[in-house]
Amino acid sequence: MLRAWYAFRYWLTVYARTWRGTIVISVANPVLFLLGIGIGLGHLVDHGHSMTLGGVSYTAFFAPGLLAASAMQTGFIEGGGRVAGAAGSVGAYRTAVTTPLEPSEIMAGHLLFITFRVLTSSAVFVAVMAVFGIGAGWWVLAALPAALLTGLAFGAPTAAWAVGVRSIRNTQTLYRFVLMPMYMFSGTFFALSQLPRGVRLVASALPLSQGVALCRSLTLGTASAPTVAARVGYLLAFVVAGICVARITYRRRLHG
Amino acid sequence: MIASGWTLRRTGSLVERNARIYRRSLSPVLASLLEPLLYLLSIGFGVGTLVGKVPGIDVRYAAFVAPAILATTAMNAAFNQMTFVVFTRMKTDRTYDAIVPTPLSIADIALGEVASAVLSSLLPSIGFVLVMLALGLVVSPGILLAIPAALLVGYAFGGAGLAVTTYLRDFSDFQLIQLVMLPMFLFATTFYPLSVYPGWARPVVEILPLYQSIQLLREPALGIFHWDIAVAVLYLLAVGSFGLALATRRLTRQLLA
Amino acid sequence: MPPFRAVDGIDFEFGRGEVFGFLGPNGAGKSSTMRMLGATSPVSAGTLRVLGMDPAEKGPEIRARIGVVPQDDCLDRELTVRENLFVYGRYFGLAKNVIRERIAGLLAFAQLEEQADAQVETLSGGMRRRLTIARSLINQPEILLLDEPTTGLDPQARHVLWDRLYRLKRDGVTLIITTHYMDEAEQLCDRLAVMDGGKIVAEGSPRELIDAHVTREVLELRFPADDQAEVAERLRAAQLGERIELLPDRVVVYADDGETVLVAVHGMSLAPITALVRRATLEDVFLKLTGRSLID
Numbered sequence: 001m002l003r004a005w006y007a008f009r010y011w012l013t014v015y016a017r018t019w020r021g022t023i024v025i026s027v028a029n030p031v032l033f034l035l036g037i038g039i040g041l042g043h044l045v046d047h048g049h050s051m052t053l054g055g056v057s058y059t060a061f062f063a064p065g066l067l068a069a070s071a072m073q074t075g076f077i078e079g080g081g082r083v084a085g086a087a088g089s090v091g092a093y094r095t096a097v098t099t100p101l102e103p104s105e106i107m108a109g110h111l112l113f114i115t116f117r118v119l120t121s122s123a124v125f126v127a128v129m130a131v132f133g134i135g136a137g138w139w140v141l142a143a144l145p146a147a148l149l150t151g152l153a154f155g156a157p158t159a160a161w162a163v164g165v166r167s168i169r170n171t172q173t174l175y176r177f178v179l180m181p182m183y184m185f186s187g188t189f190f191a192l193s194q195l196p197r198g199v200r201l202v203a204s205a206l207p208l209s210q211g212v213a214l215c216r217s218l219t220l221g222t223a224s225a226p227t228v229a230a231r232v233g234y235l236l237a238f239v240v241a242g243i244c245v246a247r248i249t250y251r252r253r254l255h256g
Numbered sequence: 257m258i259a260s261g262w263t264l265r266r267t268g269s270l271v272e273r274n275a276r277i278y279r280r281s282l283s284p285v286l287a288s289l290l291e292p293l294l295y296l297l298s299i300g301f302g303v304g305t306l307v308g309k310v311p312g313i314d315v316r317y318a319a320f321v322a323p324a325i326l327a328t329t330a331m332n333a334a335f336n337q338m339t340f341v342v343f344t345r346m347k348t349d350r351t352y353d354a355i356v357p358t359p360l361s362i363a364d365i366a367l368g369e370v371a372s373a374v375l376s377s378l379l380p381s382i383g384f385v386l387v388m389l390a391l392g393l394v395v396s397p398g399i400l401l402a403i404p405a406a407l408l409v410g411y412a413f414g415g416a417g418l419a420v421t422t423y424l425r426d427f428s429d430f431q432l433i434q435l436v437m438l439p440m441f442l443f444a445t446t447f448y449p450l451s452v453y454p455g456w457a458r459p460v461v462e463i464l465p466l467y468q469s470i471q472l473l474r475e476p477a478l479g480i481f482h483w484d485i486a487v488a489v490l491y492l493l494a495v496g497s498f499g500l501a502l503a504t505r506r507l508t509r510q511l512l513a
Numbered sequence: 514m515p516p517f518r519a520v521d522g523i524d525f526e527f528g529r530g531e532v533f534g535f536l537g538p539n540g541a542g543k544s545s546t547m548r549m550l551g552a553t554s555p556v557s558a559g560t561l562r563v564l565g566m567d568p569a570e571k572g573p574e575i576r577a578r579i580g581v582v583p584q585d586d587c588l589d590r591e592l593t594v595r596e597n598l599f600v601y602g603r604y605f606g607l608a609k610n611v612i613r614e615r616i617a618g619l620l621a622f623a624q625l626e627e628q629a630d631a632q633v634e635t636l637s638g639g640m641r642r643r644l645t646i647a648r649s650l651i652n653q654p655e656i657l658l659l660d661e662p663t664t665g666l667d668p669q670a671r672h673v674l675w676d677r678l679y680r681l682k683r684d685g686v687t688l689i690i691t692t693h694y695m696d697e698a699e700q701l702c703d704r705l706a707v708m709d710g711g712k713i714v715a716e717g718s719p720r721e722l723i724d725a726h727v728t729r730e731v732l733e734l735r736f737p738a739d740d741q742a743e744v745a746e747r748l749r750a751a752q753l754g755e756r757i758e759l760l761p762d763r764v765v766v767y768a769d770d771g772e773t774v775l776v777a778v779h780g781m782s783l784a785p786i787t788a789l790v791r792r793a794t795l796e797d798v799f800l801k802l803t804g805r806s807l808i809d
Contacts, residue, residue, distance in 0.1 A: 024431040029438065036442025041299070043452045044317075045306045052306060176287060184294040190302035266573070269603040276600065277591050350587045354648075356553050357581035357658075358604035359573040512553060 003101050007109020010092065012116070025077065026121035030070040031128055037189070038062040052191050056220060063134045064143055064219035065188035067125050068211040071118050071147040075155030076179055078114045080171040083162040086110075087253055093163075096254075103250040110159060111152070111243070118151030119144070129219070136221030143219045146232075150211030153235040156242025163246065163253050187212045210234050262363040270360065270368030271375070278376060288336075288380045292329040293387060296322055299447060300393075310449055315395050315478060322393045323477035324446040326384045326402060327409055327469040333380045334373040334410035338417030339433060342369055343424055346510075356511055365511075366418060366504040370496070373414030374407050381406035398476030405476070409469040412492035415499030416465065422506035440466045465495050527689065529655070532682055534698045535691040536795075537708035538803050543691040544584065546708070547660050550689065551581050564655065577605055580649030584660040586641045588633045594644055595620070595629045598651055605652040615651055622677065623647035639670030646677060656687045663697060675700060695795040705795075709803045719795055726801055727793040728755050730771035734764045734778065734785040744783060753777055767793070 015022075042058035053061045086092040096106050126144050129135060135143070162171055186192075186208035192200050203209055214231040217223035278284070296318065304317035313320055345351035352365060360368075385402055388394050420433065444466035450458055461467050472488040475481070527533050535543045548554035549561060552568035552575040561568055563575045589597050598619060602612035620626045623643035628636060636644065642662065649657060662678070663671040678701060682688055692698055698705055699719045707715040707722070715722055723729075732754065736744050738761075745759040754768035768774045771790030778785065 018428075021428050021431045024435050028435060032439050032442055036439070037299070037447065040443070040452055041303060041307075041447045044310065044448050045303065047307075047311065058306070176290065180291060181294055184298035185302075189298050190306060194302065194305055265606050266604070269600075269606065272603055273589075273592075273600045276596065345591075349590045350585070351589055351591070353583065353585075354587035354589065354601075355604060357551050357576060357579075357583070358601070359577045359606065360604055361573060512555075 004105040004108035004112065007096060007101060007106050008112035008116075009109075010096070011110065011113035014092075015113070015117075022117075022121075026070065026074050026117070027124050029073075030066050030125050033066055034059070034063055034128065034132070038066070052194060054222075059132065060134050060220065061191075061216070062189065063129050063132070064216040065186075065212040067122060067129070067143055067147050067219075068150045068208065068215040069183050069186070069188045070125060071122050071151035072154045072179070072183070072208050072211065074118050074121050075114055075151035075153070076158050076175065078117045079110075079155035079158035080162045080174070081168050083110060083159045084165040084168045084171050087163045087165075088168075093254055103254040104247050106254065107159065107163075107243075107246050107250040111156060111246075114155035114159070115148065115152065118148050118155065122147040122151070135219040139221040140219050142223075143215045146211065146214045146218050149232065149235045149239070150208070150215070153207050153211065153238035153242075156239050156246060158242075160242050160246035160249050163249050182206055182208050187216075207235060207238050261361060262367050266360045266364040267368040267371065270355070270365060271371050274369070274372035275375065278372075285379045285383065288329065288333050289383045289387070291332075292325045292380075292384055296325050296387070296391075300325070303447075312449065312451065313478065318391070319393045319395050320449075320474075320478070321447060322384075322388050322391075323399075323402065323474040324444075324470040326381060326388070326406065326477075327466065327473045328441055328446060329384050330377040330381045330406035330409040331413045331466060331469060333377040334414040335417040335437070337373045337376050338369060338414050339421050339424075340430065342418060343421050343427075346421070347426075352507075352511055362508045362511055363504050366500060366507055370411065370414040370418055370500050370503075373417065374410040377406055377410030377414075378403070394477075396477060396479030398479050398481065401476040402473050405469075405472045408472065408489065408492050408496075411496040412465055412469065412499075413496075415496035415503065417499070418503040419499040419506070422503055422510060440464050445470055465492065468492055527656075527687055529687055530682065530685045531704060532678075532688040532690065532702050534702035534705045535689070535708055536693065536695075536698055536705055536799060537691075538693065541708040541803070542711040543708055544660055545711075547581075547658050547689070547691060550656075551579060551658050552576050577652065578655050580652065580654035580657040582642075582645050582649045582657065582659040582662055584664070586645040588641060588644060588648070590633055593630050593632055594625055594636070597633060597644060598648055601648045602651040607652065612651065615653075619647040619650055622650070622680075624673070637670075639666050639673065642666060642670070642674060643677065646674070650681075654686065656689065657681065659688065659690045661691055661693070663692070663694065671697075695799060699795050707799060707802050714802045715798070722795065722798045723793050727797045728767040729769045729793060730767075731791055731793050731797060732766040732768060732771040732774050732778075733787075733789045733791070734766065735762065735787040736764065736783075736785055738762075747781065747783070748778070751777070751781060767797070 038059040042062065045053075045058040088094075093106055097103070101109075122144055126140055126147075129140055129143075134140065158171075165171060185203050186206050187203070188208075192203050192209060195203060204213075210231045214223075214228065214235070217227065300318035300321040304321070307317040309315075310317060310320045355365060356362075381403060385394075385399060388399070424430070424433075443461060444464045445461060446466075450461060450467075453461060468488040468491045472485050472492065475485055535546060537543050545554065549556050549568065550563060552563060552572040555569060564578055566575050568575055589600060592600060595616060598616045599609075599612055602615065603609075607615075620629055623640075623646065625636075625640060625644055625647065628640060633641065633644065646659075646662070659678075663674055666674065675697070678688060678690075682701075688701070690697075690701060702719065704718055705716065705722060706713045715726060717725065734744075741759060741764055745757055745764050748754075748764065748766065749757050753774050754766040756767040758765040758767070766774055775788055775790060778788070
């Protein structure tokens with residue numbers, strides 16, 4: 001486990017040099033969406049006095065959904081493109097395998113790094129939410145671990161897949177054709193209850209939908225213990241499954 | 257001057273090269289349609305049911321948003337082509353280094369790329385208009401103006417994009433581009449009218465090239481014919497031409513160094 | 514700071530069907546000269562006429578009649594082999610059917626018929642080089658500019674390439690080549706200019722340059738490292754040969770008759786570890802004119 005920590009420290013060192021670029025995607029991106037859509041478009045929604053959102057302002061409805069969606073995005077980028085690049089012929093994993101590090105330790109180190117990335121960027125966004133007075137007081141802090149869990153529910157399975165990918169372009173394709181549509185239809189922008197029944201059932205099964213609902217109910221203080229437990233369990237299943245598969249795929253690619 | 261002037265034939269040969277690559281498959285066109293379609297469904301229809309009607313405009317929300325998303329589709333098709341694709345050709349593929357020794361001048365190369373950008377905004381724009389038609393979002397025959405308007409948007413952002421590309425140092429600079437393009441997309445009245453902004457902020461929004469592009473497409477599409485679209489036409493022509501001239505100047509120095 | 518001059522006051526003319534070579538160390542100004550000849554880099558002072566035209570005014574017209582093989586191939590990676598030739602021909606304003614006809618011949622010339630529809634990524638270094646040359650011939654140029662045409666190629670690929678260049682010469686194309694391979698210059702060039710520091714320091718046929726700048730033969734002597742300096746002094750004092758050069762690992766004596774000098778060396782009761790008499794080559798000329806110190 002100590003060696004996994006070394007692998008994590010490697011990524012931290014790389015990140016210390018390159019963090020500025022990631023600020024755009026991890027922090028600026030959600031904050032801009034919060035301003036442009038949450039507040040700007042919220043102006044029109046609140047004007048329409050819609051009760052579909054359970055009586056909260058559109059900004060308060062949208063922000064926690066955005067928190068979950070950004071966590072997904074960060075988890076996907078750090079577990080997707082970065083892993084595929086590291087596993088490539090000139091990537092960092094190629095150097096790591098010549099050291100005493102085992103593939104599973106390289107994987108664990110990378111997951112620690114994903115944890116770090118999702119946690120820090122989510123924390124910044126939670127702080128922004130607090131500044132805007134979104135959420136039921138201190139409850140907004142409870143959304144932070146929920147966001148982390150959402151990020152890992154995508155980061156771990158993505159890493160398990162990306163380590164075997166031959167071209168980084170594949171991760172971009174997956175982002176465009178799977179992640180983007182999920183982002184748009186997971187209850188971030190509008191309530192899933194608006195959808196027709198059949199579509200709604202499919203949409204609520206998406207892991208992001210569960211992450212959004214979890215973050216939202218915690219932020220707004222409307223969470224009940226059984227639903228929180230069910231959602232946490234659902235997301236945790238993705239994390240655990242991702243790690244189990246990653247142990248196999250990392251070994252296959254790095255010691256194959 | 258070694259790089260002087262352009263001719264239609266020489267410029268056309270570069271457009272022909274790009275068209276040869278472009279027409280290989282339809283999937284880039286479909287891919288560039290996917291994101292606007294998602295925005296239209298999710299925000300136009302999804303959030304649209306929460307909004308109802310836009311104050312002061314007598315159409316449903318999705319019909320209000322659709323022409324603006326069409327403008328961003330044309331913008332992105334041209335802009336991405338002139339930034340990411342051209343930068344790759346400059347730095348990674350060294351495509352232009354092979355063209356410089358041919359009779360093509362730098363002006364031919366710059367104009368040929370911008371013309372290609374304009375053309376690459378055509379198919380996604382037509383595709384999106386068809387989507388609008390299928391979803392019942394066409395409310396005025398003014399939508400027919402959307403196609404030439406989209407080409408003008410392609411010209412403005414093609415020229416501007418090519419100029420921007422001459423300032424890029426490496427691929428990480430694309431993050432900075434995103435830092436400009438994303439707020440412009442979100443704030444240039446794509447999803448709500450200018451009246452949402454306080455008075456002092458409106459001129460800031462109005463000088464955004466995307467705002468002018470949206471005006472140019474949205475007003476005729478909603479059946480509004482007002483002289484201010486002439487302003488938009490002139491403004492976009494100026495942005496594209498300035499970008500093209502600046503890009504030609506800077507490329508001359510960079511490619512003939 | 515005065516503006517940097519890559520090329521400063523060089524003076525030459527080329528004749529039709531001639532193979533002219535620029536020799537020189539890195540940074541000597543070869544590539545800059547090539548770009549000026551190719552009408553892609555302005556001449557700040559002096560007169561340059563390519564095919565009788567001024568590049569400053571007739572850039573596109575000049576470029577239409579010459580072919581350029583740049584140092585790195587710059588092939589169009591988004592296109593196949595055939596498309597590379599086709600699109601390039603279109604840059605020259607050639608009609609589509611004309612290009613199609615020429616492509617058949619050029620693919621044969623470059624021995625790339627089997628790769629015609631391959632992406633350029635998949636080609637070997639030698640194939641890429643041949644494709645670049647084929648590409649430069651699409652407009653049937655009167656002058657072909659080749660910047661270090663065989664750098665980085667293996668010996669087989671170089672010989673194939675030389676053979677193709679001979680054929681072009683035979684067909685009356687003027688070839689202007691830069692190289693730092695002496696064997697290549699000796700093999701291919703009718704006339705050579707040795708460049709150094711942006712100037713031409715010598716010009717002539719390979720034979721003329723050897724006659725003018727070095728002796729007919731060279732004697733290379735190897736002594737125990739510690740004795741070399743002393744031996745060189747003694748040889749100089751004895752006035753053997755025309756010129757004596759002391760190198761870290763050997764003493765080089767330039768003489769028209771190496772064997773006679775070698776006999777004289779033995780006569781001085783010196784016993785070299787090895788002694789070699791050989792004919793002087795362009796390399797000797799080159800090193801004499803441009804020095805032995807490393808230029809990076």
